[in-house]
């Protein structure tokens with residue numbers, strides 16, 4: 001038996017706080033499909049206000065938030081421009097293609113950021129042969145780039161192109177609050193260039209379930225219909241929205257702690273022979289084992305033997321994610337475990 005269990009697979013593994021459980025117990029609820037759940041309504045209003053948008057919609061997950069947003073912005077047969085390593089393209093089970101009838105046009109990124117000139121070149125001119133460009137989507141922070149923050153000037157440049165060609169701009173902001181805290185900016189500032197934003201309550205903010213999408217009021221009303229069509233019309237959902245409100249109101253500032261832990265972890269891992277580590281901007285550490293005498297999967301399996309849970313994102317790349325259930329002591333323990341594994345213990 002390992003001395004302790006440190007779960008660094010994802011910030012989605014966080015357990016709800018006692019305050020969340022209490023709020024869930026006490027939540028005032030109603031029939032949300034009728035628009036009558038006061039707690040859901042409050043969560044939607046507060047999230048929209050925090051992100052500087054007119055209205056919000058509580059959805060079951062980040063995947064559903066992105067899909068509902070994409071479906072609401074587009075028509076079947078259109079093209080969506082997005083980065084090649086984006087979560088929507090990589091990990092959302094081709095929902096946009098299957099359910100939306102959309103073609104996804106991926107562009108290479110630099111730490112998740114697409115080149116604005118390439119985005120402009122990808123916009124389809126009118127031509128009998130071409131689909132029309134229905135949406136541009138960005139992701140901030142960028143998961144597969146290790147929680148990288150998309151530079152604000154890059155977002156502004158792409159937003160200007162989107163406006164020039166009248167193409168809507170969506171943000172997968174599953175971890176937008178991580179970016180906001182790391183930059184010392186408000187989430188509203190970072191959300192301002194986008195027509196719609198999806199944020200997750202169930203990642204670093206530690207709520208058990210749920211995401212919220214925000215945008216213009218009429219757009220949200222159309223999104224509500226898509227959510228219903230996808231089976232996401234919930235009933236007394238105030239029980240889970242209550243935890244989301246606690247997440248939004250009490251769990252944002254503490255993300256700085258996760259960033260500090262990720263920084264300490266990266267520094268420690270960086271001096272272990274055989275590992276290449278990029279210093280993280282937020283709460284994810286990507287470790288490259290290429291050239292070491294171990295594959296990513298072997299590292300993951302051996303760490304598991306020490307009670308440290310991680311995951312690979314490529315054959316030679318292991319991801320460590322910090323979150324509120326990982327302490328500074330857990331980081332020290334993890335570093336010792338990695339050292340042992342890399343020495344062959």
Ligand code: TLP
Pocket residue numbers: 009010011012060061062063064087088091139141142143172174175200202211
């Ligand atoms: N990411 C999960 C896995 O799906 C990979 C993780 O462990 O990181 N956008 C981004 C940027 C995400 O990282 C995720 C989840 C989602 C959307 C989807 O959210 P859920 O899991 O709530 O559907």
